[in-house]
Amino acid sequence: MIDPTAAADDESKSRSSGARANARRRRREPGGMRRGSRAPTGLWGTLLDLAGAFEPMAFRRLGEEIDTCIDRIPAELNEYGYDRYGFDSETFRRAALPVALLYRRYFRVETYDIDRVPPGRVMLVCNHAGQLPFDGMMLAMAMLLEAKPPRIARPMAEYWVSRLPWISTLAARMGSLVGTRENCIQMLEAGECVMVFPEGVRGMNKLYSRRYQLQRFGLGFLRLALSTQTPIVPVSLIGSEEQQPGLLNLEAIGRLLGAPALPVTPTFPWLGPLGLLPLPVKYRIYFGEPLRFEGDASDEDAVIQRQVDVVRQSIEGMFERGLRERAGVFR
Amino acid sequence: MEKVLITGVAGGLGRLVARLLHGHYEVTGVDSTRWRHSLPGVSTHTVDLRKRKFEDVVRTERPTAVIHLGFIRHFRGDASLRHDVNVGGTRSLIDHCVKYGVERLVVLSSGYVYGAFPENPYLLDEESPLSASRSYPEIRDLVEVDSLASATIWRHPELITSVLRPVNALGPTIDSMVRGYLGLSRVPTVLGFDPMMAFIHEADLATAISLALAQRLRGVYNVVGPGEVPVHTAITQTGGTAWPIPDPIAGWLFERLFRWSLLPYPAGLLDFLKFPVCLAGERFEKATGFRCQYGLAEIFESVRR
Numbered sequence A: 001m002i003d004p005t006a007a008a009d010d011e012s013k014s015r016s017s018g019a020r021a022n023a024r025r026r027r028r029e030p031g032g033m034r035r036g037s038r039a040p041t042g043l044w045g046t047l048l049d050l051a052g053a054f055e056p057m058a059f060r061r062l063g064e065e066i067d068t069c070i071d072r073i074p075a076e077l078n079e080y081g082y083d084r085y086g087f088d089s090e091t092f093r094r095a096a097l098p099v100a101l102l103y104r105r106y107f108r109v110e111t112y113d114i115d116r117v118p119p120g121r122v123m124l125v126c127n128h129a130g131q132l133p134f135d136g137m138m139l140a141m142a143m144l145l146e147a148k149p150p151r152i153a154r155p156m157a158e159y160w161v162s163r164l165p166w167i168s169t170l171a172a173r174m175g176s177l178v179g180t181r182e183n184c185i186q187m188l189e190a191g192e193c194v195m196v197f198p199e200g201v202r203g204m205n206k207l208y209s210r211r212y213q214l215q216r217f218g219l220g221f222l223r224l225a226l227s228t229q230t231p232i233v234p235v236s237l238i239g240s241e242e243q244q245p246g247l248l249n250l251e252a253i254g255r256l257l258g259a260p261a262l263p264v265t266p267t268f269p270w271l272g273p274l275g276l277l278p279l280p281v282k283y284r285i286y287f288g289e290p291l292r293f294e295g296d297a298s299d300e301d302a303v304i305q306r307q308v309d310v311v312r313q314s315i316e317g318m319f320e321r322g323l324r325e326r327a328g329v330f331r
Numbered sequence B: 001m002e003k004v005l006i007t008g009v010a011g012g013l014g015r016l017v018a019r020l021l022h023g024h025y026e027v028t029g030v031d032s033t034r035w036r037h038s039l040p041g042v043s044t045h046t047v048d049l050r051k052r053k054f055e056d057v058v059r060t061e062r063p064t065a066v067i068h069l070g071f072i073r074h075f076r077g078d079a080s081l082r083h084d085v086n087v088g089g090t091r092s093l094i095d096h097c098v099k100y101g102v103e104r105l106v107v108l109s110s111g112y113v114y115g116a117f118p119e120n121p122y123l124l125d126e127e128s129p130l131s132a133s134r135s136y137p138e139i140r141d142l143v144e145v146d147s148l149a150s151a152t153i154w155r156h157p158e159l160i161t162s163v164l165r166p167v168n169a170l171g172p173t174i175d176s177m178v179r180g181y182l183g184l185s186r187v188p189t190v191l192g193f194d195p196m197m198a199f200i201h202e203a204d205l206a207t208a209i210s211l212a213l214a215q216r217l218r219g220v221y222n223v224v225g226p227g228e229v230p231v232h233t234a235i236t237q238t239g240g241t242a243w244p245i246p247d248p249i250a251g252w253l254f255e256r257l258f259r260w261s262l263l264p265y266p267a268g269l270l271d272f273l274k275f276p277v278c279l280a281g282e283r284f285e286k287a288t289g290f291r292c293q294y295g296l297a298e299i300f301e302s303v304r305r
Helices: A004-027 A043-055 A058-071 A089-106 A134-145 A159-163 A167-173 A181-189 A219-227 A251-256 A274-275 A301-325 B014-019 B052-061 B079-099 B137-155 B175-184 B202-214 B231-237 B248-261 B267-275 B281-289 B297-302
Strands: A110-112 A122-126 A193-196 A232-238 A286-289 B001-008 B026-032 B041-047 B065-068 B106-107 B160-166 B167-171 B187-190 B198-200 B219-223 B227-230 B242-245
Touching: A043 B106, A058 A089, A058 B175, A089 A134, A089 A167, A122 A134, A122 A301, A134 A193, A134 A232, A134 A286, A159 A167, A181 A193, A181 A219, A219 A301, A219 B187, A232 A301, A274 B137, A286 A301, B001 B014, B001 B052, B014 B026, B014 B202, B014 B248, B026 B052, B041 B052, B052 B079, B065 B079, B065 B175, B065 B202, B079 B106, B079 B137, B106 B137, B106 B202, B137 B219, B137 B267, B167 B175, B167 B202, B167 B297, B187 B231, B187 B248, B187 B267, B198 B202, B198 B231, B198 B297, B202 B219, B219 B281, B227 B231, B231 B242, B231 B297, B242 B248, B248 B267
Parallel strands: A110 A286, A122 A193, A122 A232, B001 B026, B001 B065, B026 B041, B065 B106, B106 B160, B160 B219, B167 B198, B187 B242
Antiparallel strands: A232 A286, B198 B227
């Protein structure tokens, strides 16, 4: 049977990928648009060429897969390959490869029911754990590699990120915005997919003994969903809760150092920076049925809390399923 | 034919708007410097907006509409003179408009009035606070001009006033601040920062001004062009070479160079090279049906060195 929507989809894909290839060419070719070549020459160029020759076939295939996915993201990019929020397909492409390697080879991520994510504006609300935000990276990578069509899952960055050189630029190129209420509303109204971690630091730095126990949820995300009529897709990440087992949280010392927490794990801080490496746990990402809430966004906390609890229960339900289905932490 | 008075007519944008309106309106120009190649049929007066002679011009010419473009937008001269010309000129212009029964007024404000702050919403709409004066004393006059003009909207309802806040205008004719910046032999930027910057072609801006006039627009409107690119892309696309300076040094350096009149940009503008300032332009597009004709590549090509 012929599916007309699929054909239309294909057509739009090829059109947008053509435009994006043009943008890529425009920025690479100095000829018409840019003065001075950016292709490295001399010794550095030779080394790069050599490195390219030794690049394993699997890497190259993964790179190509990322390329096709990025080309199919339904985003409005201008003639230089940027969207209006500063997302840049070219930088994203380069940063995505190492993350995709983690995704496929290290955490061996499996996704379930990713097709439940509706097109258009949507909030992915998920559990947060594991000391370092690999969970967010893996979820974003799942939305890029497995979702049809691929999407940019937008993280909302902390305030201070925008004041840091390089990091602020990189964050913007990855599609992130400063996490203010207005920005989140603007993103959702523009039909974007936003990642939300209502547990915040509370979840990220919780102890191993509390794994798969959701910490207190903030209420702000639900108010935003109500005021913008955004469907919420609850997401459960299985695996991230064991990637870096927190034994202790020396919060007071961490605050002195200007960090929100100072977790102690079996490897950190004993092994130094090496201790930041997560365990090669197996990641499973479960997507729940989209939840659509109705009501007044400025209602009192108790009312909002009831709706937040619905989201929590959905995530907890998928925890049960995920833990039941898996054979072990690493398999 | 209706009579339109354009202030700052000898400037780049003034000339463009005069040419655009010529034939549809009876155009009168005012500027503090003489317009050498004035259009046939356009009478121009060389007066200072703050002086009594300007009132005579308004009284004798009796325009039904005024387009206010007569501002000092560069930082090459005396800062207090810039403030006085911009704010004082706008104040006396509004007074004369009210006194001599002008029906419509279009004031060109600036997208810079919102300031560049990381805590600003990414897309600034017309209701966003005018925070520029909070930390950039050098462009406080922009905010004051904007406030004066916006207050006129409700203070004098008989004078239909529209305030336009455009993004960075670029083009071969106009001498905007961003044009001068991109035209520097080495364009200073802040190391590690590359915020999105919005642009509009000068011809599109002139069209927007004429639309605001023709459609009797009342209110405050952002005017947005085809889109945004990172600062470094704008620099390379216009044929320039970026010169990234580490943040703490940049502030110190800019302040000194500005004080010694070696660089016509105050240190406060550095924030505009660190944090994005992007405007939401839907209100103007909805009200007037404005669509810009020039794309980003054409804009940069038009000022390529």
